[in-house]
Amino acid sequence: TEVQFRSFEVADDPNELMAWSGGDIRSREQLDTSRKLLDDLAQYLRNREDSKSYSRAALGMASEPLVRLVSDDETPREIVMSLDYGRAWAEVRRAVDDAGIPVIDLNREDGYFFVDFRPESEREPGWFSWFSDAPKPVHSFDIRLEERDGDIIVSTAIAESYDGENRSPELLSELFEYLY
Secondary structure, eight states, X not given: OOOOOOOOOOSSOOSSOOOOOTTOOOOHHHHHHHHHHHHHHHHHHHHTTTSOOOOHHHHTOOOOOSEEEEEETTEEEEEEEOSOHHHHHHXXXXXXXXXXXXXXXXXXXXXXXXXXXXXXXXXXXXXXXXXXXXXXXXOOEEEEEEEETTEEEEEEEEOTTOOSOOOHHHHHHHHHHHHO
16 A cells, blocks of 8 residues: 655635646645655554554455464464465564564474463563573474465474473464464
């Protein structure tokens, strides 16, 4: 989507739409006004970034979602992404970053992220943290991407070396929130 603003000086309130001319020369003041309007719109959109809103036209669209959470008995099992691998990888990477999940290692070619998704209580250094450095992230969960029947399947699993609670379904749900 591209948004452009053009400001025009008119003597009075026009009764019809004004022609959009692409080749006109605009004054410094008109350019500054356009820039201010775009900045205001950008700030408005940033402020609404966390709220999910949909246009009434989009609500009536009958299309299959590109990202779906598949569950068994209300337990998330996998995320199915109807995207090409490059786009799916980029979206999962953005979701991991947006969720604030520390990444230990990743490999796009092999389709994995090793992450630290321990509970906050395990990640906090404790009361005497001002005596030491911040604790290093621990590889506790895997996020895998694999291609199946033209879709990209995102799955999560507890790391073999981690002996804490298996929070794989929670990790999958959190990723889905940032992907959807």
